[in-house]
Amino acid sequence: MVNYLLAGAARTQAAAMVQELEAARPGAVARLAQGALAELRTWPELTVLEVDENLTEQGCSVAGAYDFGPPPHLSVATSASRARRDFTALHELGHHLQKNSFALMEPFGREPDGGLLLEDAACDAFAAEILLPAPLVSQHLDAKGPTASAIAQLRQASNASRMAVCVRAVQHLPAPGHILLLDATGHLAFAASHGLPPLRRGSFQGDIAVIDRALAGSGHARGLTQVRYRDGILGRELHTDTAPMNGYLVAVLVTDSAPWRTFTPPTPDT
Ligand SMILES: [Zn+2]
Structure with missing residues (x-):
């Protein structure tokens, strides 16, 4: 790999x-x-x-x-x-x-x-680094890593751009994964990746598991999903948590150690 x-x-x-x-x-x-x-x-x-x-x-x-x-x-x-x-x-x-x-x-x-x-x-x-001071970030994102709701709260407290908040969040991931920012149509407005292949801006992720539920409902959803790469190829299964963020959807995806669960075994590496 x-x-x-x-x-x-x-x-x-x-x-x-x-x-x-x-x-x-x-x-x-x-x-x-x-x-x-x-x-x-x-x-x-x-x-x-x-x-x-x-x-x-x-x-x-x-x-x-x-x-x-x-x-x-x-x-x-x-x-x-x-x-x-x-x-x-x-x-x-x-x-x-x-x-x-x-x-x-x-x-x-x-x-x-x-x-x-x-x-x-x-x-x-x-x-x-310039837009979002580290002390404010550590007030909202604890050592276990970020949940999607914690990221949305950091954005509210800082008034920084949604993208800056996503980048700070990916720096706090406890395992390989992504922070995704999706618009209301399910297209990727921004993605920050850690230890996994990066995703393309603008790609459609609105119909993958968990994200589809989040977009159809309140914005809050949890479960396992696979992100879509070019030519429809799906990545490995990832533990996923979503929350609404100021008209967008923010999603945290990790291979294991999901901050919102007490124990998450690693998903199979494909
Ligand atoms: Zn660039």
Whole structure:
């Protein structure tokens, strides 16, 4: 079995990115937390474009893109809310930082895919690191790991973007799994993965077990399900817990050690 990226590796890379940014531009991290797009528009070396959602690339976990240039520019989808635009802008800034620093590129050489997964997951971790302070996160997500309701409560307490909350939650998973953010039609608005193959943004997951019940009912559901990869291929069975989150559905999926159960044996690895 291939060893997929662990959330901890992305978080370590994100911490190095924050450190490098703060050394080069003192105070930038705090200003980005206040308003990422507003801050980035004051950077002379970077052009920020607002584009239509369907003009963004599929390669990113968010509706945005980074172009190395020259001159380098970030694209952020206009249609989204401000919190989502800021998360997207910080994600794309993450690509900019990693593509312009030999020190930050160094860990990619140790990755089986040349660092593609690490670079993109580190962009998410970098955005979440800036938008969602660790002390607030640990108040809501305990050592056992997150339930879907705890994630929804963290979002309410922080007012950060739903995506930032999902990234923080995946860092607290006790076992391989995913945090999924689904829209009301069952399409994947965002996914953060830990130790399992990542899922594609926009893919339809509305008819898989547990998710179908959650979407049809109150948003709260628990049980076993299999996520859908490309060409309809299903992943291994995962313990799943869902909750409504501000018009969306958040789902926690793990191979074992489900935080909402006293004992969960590992699901078979297929
Ligand atoms: Zn990306």
